[in-house]
Amino acid sequence: MNNIIIPSIANGIATPSKNGVSAQPQGGASFGEILRITAENTVETLKNSEKISAQAITGTADLNDVVQAVTSAELTLQTVMAVRDRAVSALQEILRMPI
Numbered sequence: 001m002n003n004i005i006i007p008s009i010a011n012g013i014a015t016p017s018k019n020g021v022s023a024q025p026q027g028g029a030s031f032g033e034i035l036r037i038t039a040e041n042t043v044e045t046l047k048n049s050e051k052i053s054a055q056a057i058t059g060t061a062d063l064n065d066v067v068q069a070v071t072s073a074e075l076t077l078q079t080v081m082a083v084r085d086r087a088v089s090a091l092q093e094i095l096r097m098p099i
Helices: 031-058 063-096
Strands: none
Touching: 031 063
């Protein structure tokens, strides 16, 4: 059987196994770990944007920082929604598969 190598997000290298590709690359992070880190980064980005927006209301933040933080939060939220939509779509496809 041909071994297929799929790059890992964590370290760029996946290891082949006798059935194709191993579920977790050697030395790499698991899918759950990558998902957890991404969720933490998303929450941190949104909290930072909220903090800078509050500073803008009090007049202590630079306008450029406010625009950059709000744009970053908007992009992060759009990305999360796109990933959610893809996950829901994939689940619907799985549910439509014949048993």
